[in-house]
Amino acid sequence: MKIYIYVFLTVITIGFAGCKKDYLSLQPTDSQTKENFYKTKAQFQQAINGAYAPLQGIYNGSMWAMAEMRSDNTSYEYDPYDRSATNKEEIDEFRELNNNDIVESFFNNSYADIQRCNVILARLPTGTVDAASADTIGGQAYFLRAFNYFNIVRMFGDAPLVITETQSVGDAFKTATKTSVANIYTQIIADAQAAITKLPLRFTAQTDKGRVTKGTAETMLAEVYMTQKKFDLAIPLLRSIISSGVYSLNNDYADNFDIKKENGPESIFEIQYIEGPNGLGSDFVDTFIPWDYYDTDITGYEIANGAPNGWNIPTQDLVNAYEDGDARRDASLTDFTSDEYGIDLPFIKKYQSIGAVQGITGNNFPVYRYADVYLMLAECLNEQGFGSSDAFKYLNLVRHRAGLDPKSIGNSNPDLNVSTQEQFRTAIAHERQVELAFENHRWFDLLRTGKATEVMKAHAASERAYKNDSWQINSAAYANIRLLYPYPLNQANLEH
Numbered sequence: 001m002k003i004y005i006y007v008f009l010t011v012i013t014i015g016f017a018g019c020k021k022d023y024l025s026l027q028p029t030d031s032q033t034k035e036n037f038y039k040t041k042a043q044f045q046q047a048i049n050g051a052y053a054p055l056q057g058i059y060n061g062s063m064w065a066m067a068e069m070r071s072d073n074t075s076y077e078y079d080p081y082d083r084s085a086t087n088k089e090e091i092d093e094f095r096e097l098n099n100n101d102i103v104e105s106f107f108n109n110s111y112a113d114i115q116r117c118n119v120i121l122a123r124l125p126t127g128t129v130d131a132a133s134a135d136t137i138g139g140q141a142y143f144l145r146a147f148n149y150f151n152i153v154r155m156f157g158d159a160p161l162v163i164t165e166t167q168s169v170g171d172a173f174k175t176a177t178k179t180s181v182a183n184i185y186t187q188i189i190a191d192a193q194a195a196i197t198k199l200p201l202r203f204t205a206q207t208d209k210g211r212v213t214k215g216t217a218e219t220m221l222a223e224v225y226m227t228q229k230k231f232d233l234a235i236p237l238l239r240s241i242i243s244s245g246v247y248s249l250n251n252d253y254a255d256n257f258d259i260k261k262e263n264g265p266e267s268i269f270e271i272q273y274i275e276g277p278n279g280l281g282s283d284f285v286d287t288f289i290p291w292d293y294y295d296t297d298i299t300g301y302e303i304a305n306g307a308p309n310g311w312n313i314p315t316q317d318l319v320n321a322y323e324d325g326d327a328r329r330d331a332s333l334t335d336f337t338s339d340e341y342g343i344d345l346p347f348i349k350k351y352q353s354i355g356a357v358q359g360i361t362g363n364n365f366p367v368y369r370y371a372d373v374y375l376m377l378a379e380c381l382n383e384q385g386f387g388s389s390d391a392f393k394y395l396n397l398v399r400h401r402a403g404l405d406p407k408s409i410g411n412s413n414p415d416l417n418v419s420t421q422e423q424f425r426t427a428i429a430h431e432r433q434v435e436l437a438f439e440n441h442r443w444f445d446l447l448r449t450g451k452a453t454e455v456m457k458a459h460a461a462s463e464r465a466y467k468n469d470s471w472q473i474n475s476a477a478y479a480n481i482r483l484l485y486p487y488p489l490n491q492a493n494l495e496h
Contacts, residue, residue, distance in 0.1 A: 038119070038120075038123040038124075038126075038127060039127055039128060040127065040128055040129070041127075041128070041129045041130065041133050043127075044120065044123075044124060044127055044129055044133075044134075044137050045133075045137065047116070047119070047120050047137075048120060048137045048140050048141060050116055051113060051116040051117050051120065051140070051141060051144050052144070052210075052272070053113075053116075054109040054110070054112050054113035054116070055113065055144075055271050056271060056272075056273065056280070056282075057105070057109050058106055058109045058110065058113075058151075059271045059284075059365040059367075059440075060273075060282050060283060060284055060365075061102070061105060061284075062102050062103075062105050062106035062109070063106070063151075063365075063440050064284060064288075064311075064312050064365075064438075064440055065088050065091050065092075065102050065311070065312070066091060066102065066103065066106060066155060066443070066485065067440040067441070067442070067443045067444060068312060068438060068439075068440050068441075068442055068443065069088070069091060069092050069311065069312050070091055070092065070094075070443045071442035071443040071446060071455075071456070071459075072315060072317045072318070072442070072446075072455055072456060072458075072459035073314065073315060073317075073318045073433065073437055073438070073442045074092075074312045074313055074314055074315060074318070074348075074438070075092055075313055075315050075463060076088060076089055076092055076310055076311050076312070076313055077290045077291060077292075077309075077310030077311075077313050077338065077340075077341075077345050078310075078341075078467075078470075078471040079291050079309075079310055080471075081291075082291075085311075087100050087101055087102050088102060088311055089474075091103070093473070093474060093476070093477035093478055094456075094477070094478055094479070094480055094481055094482055095474060095476050095477060096485070096486065097486065098486040098487060098488060098489040098492065099488075099489045099490075100486075103155075103485050103486070103488060104488045104489075104490065104491075106151075106155070107152070107156070107488045107491060108488075110148045110151060110152050111148075111160075111162070113144060113145075113148050114145050114148050114149070114162060115162070115165075115166055116144075117141040117142070117144050117145040117148075118145070118162065118163060118164060118165045118166070119165050120137065120138070120141040121138060121141050121142070121145075122164065122165040123165075124137060124138055124141075135198040135199075136198065136199065136200065138194075138198055139194070139195045139196075139197075139198030139199035139212075139217070140195070140199065140211060140212055142191045142192070142194040142195040142198065142217075143191070143192065143195035143199065143212045143216060143217045143220070144212070145163070145191050146187075146188045146189075146191035146192045146195065146217075146220065147220055149161070149184055149187060149188050149191075150188050150220065150223075150224060152184075153181055153184045153185065153188070154227070154444055154447060155484065155485050156484055156485055156487055157181055157484045158178040158179065158180055158181055158184075159178055159179065159184065159487075160176055160177060160178060160179060160491075161179035161183060161184050161187060163187060176491065176494035185224065185228065188224055189221065189224060192217050192220055192221040192224065193221065195212070195214075195217035196214055196217045196218055196221065199212065199213050199214040199216070199217055200213060200214060201213060201214050201215065201244055201246055202246050209263045210263060210270070210272040212269055213246075213268075214244075215241045215244060215246055215247065215268055216268050216269045216368060218237040218238075218240055218241050219237075219238075219241060219268050219269070219368045219372070219373060219376075220368070221234075221237055222234040222237040222238050222241075222373075222376055222380075223376065225237070226376060226379070226380065226448060227444075227447075227448050229383075231379075231380040231383040231384060232380075232384065234376065234377075234380050235377065235380050235381065235384070238373055238376055238377040238380065239377070241268075241370075241373050242373065242374075242377070247265060247266060247268060247370040247373070248265045248266065248370065249265075249266055249370055249371060249374075249397070249398075249401050250264060250265060250266045250401075251401070253327055253328050253331050253401060253402060254327075254331040256350075256366065256369060257331070257350040257351060257363075257366075259353040259361075259362055259363055259364075262364045263364070265370075266369050266370045266371065267366065267369060267370075268367075268368035268369060268370060268372075268373070269366075269367040269368045270364040270365060270366045270367055271364055271365040271367060272364055273361070273362050273363060273364055273365075274362050275360055275361050275362035276360060276362075277360060281359065281360030281361055281362060282351075282360075282361050282362070282363050282364075282365070283359040283360065283361070284312075284351065284363070284365070285351050285352060285353065285361045285363050286309060286359055286361075287309055287311050287312065288309075288311060288312045288313070288347055288348040288351070289309050289310070289347050290309065290310050290313065290336060290338060290345050290347055291309040291310040292310075292338055292339050292340045293309075293336055293347070312348060312438065313345055313346070313347055313348075314332075314333045314346045314347065314348065314437075314438075315459070315462075315463065315466075316344070316462065316466055317459055317462055318333075318433070318434075318437060319333070319344075319346060321430060321433055321434055322434055323404060325403055325404060326402050326403065326404055326434065327402050327403040328402045328434055328435065328437075329434075330349075331349065331350070332348070332349055332350050332434075332437050332438065333346045333347065333348060333349050333350075333437075334346055334347055334348075334349040334352070338470075341470035341471065342470070343466070343467070343469075343470050348438050350437075350438055351363040351365075351438075365439075365440075366439050367439075367440075369436075369439075371398050371401070371435055371436075372432075372435075372436060372441070374394040374395070374397055374398050375394070375395065375398060375428060375431055375432050375435065375436075377390070377391075377394050378390075378391045378392075378393075378394040378395040378428060379391075379425075379428045381394075382421055382424045382425065382428065383421075385421075386420060386421035386424060391424065392418075395424075395427065395428065395431060398431060398435055399431065402434075402435070425449075429445065429449065429451070432445055433445075447483060452481065452483055453481045453483070456478065456481045457478070457481060459478075460477070460478030460481075463477075463478070464477075
């Protein structure tokens, strides 16, 4: 579906799909039109709630495939009984074409969200909204627009930069031309900075849990600067988050993924879902279970042959990355030996919860956690020069929570044998891989550190050795380690 269809319908249809638990509520507004909407605080509140909605689809169906399964962290279980989802296999093995529907869905949903933000930001100044509420609503819109563009530019490179409300099909064609990566980053930074100035440190009402805050925008902007190798600019943002006193590490790593403890003290931003037949549930929990797995203790139902499962399966590369005694291993994955293939195919445990009905669980998807801030700051400090006691401190705080190096919180780490800047880089990369596994950071980290080609070539060799006795990997798999996704065909057609 072409992008102009999404953006044009967004303008004329105010009935946004809900992105909510109870606190991001959006009532049907079918009787509203673009002429009589966007006037009051309540209407703008509905609109900003709707601007969170596309993220549900992105994280439920696209992001894990494009940012996690693309990397060496996860792969898939070949299903000979169902060959209808080869689009995901192609992403894993760098074989996707420019009409891949997973990639196209990500692109379209991202621009649909950007258009919702553009409409809010364009109309907010003329609404009857008090200044404080306008800042809070506008700050969320600025963040969400920047966040979507940050993902787009890392996935595709040059892309259309649309920061005004699209009001017609003609407008959409005018804005279909690609803009350079540099210009997109300029806009991302401007939007993130605007969000930081407008957003509160925290929302105190229970009904506001799940909204982005100043800390969310600071975390994203720090990652943007790190992607640009501007580590000196990221450091004060990360220190600001730490000094705010808003966040803290959970004592138990597993609490970050407990469905009963969502939006906890370590959460900086997570995509919200709610269980039930309301279109707001998540189904990635089911998607990540091997298709030949059966255990009522974990899933509550059988995964039958031919079901759309067996995706984002942890690789042996990742399993081997966990050190002995690392509590994150058992909190992150479950061991399983495939009956079909007779090889180990562990699956993701982080998000496992028993749902009453398959495919409509209430598991949230984490985007930013406080542990990530510690690791980002440790990395930035090391890039400014090896030997910073704070760099070791923040690295070891994360390891200590995992049950590793309990006596090494200071400026040394003998168990890791870290004595040079390059060794510290390796230690940080390892720590991010296991700490943030299955949270859609690994592919972006490989891109950001320039390690994607090297790591994925080694991963290709190990995958072939591990799987070829069980199923024949496509001959074109991993032949071309592309750093960007092919630009969607339907969008490319708009430029002609």
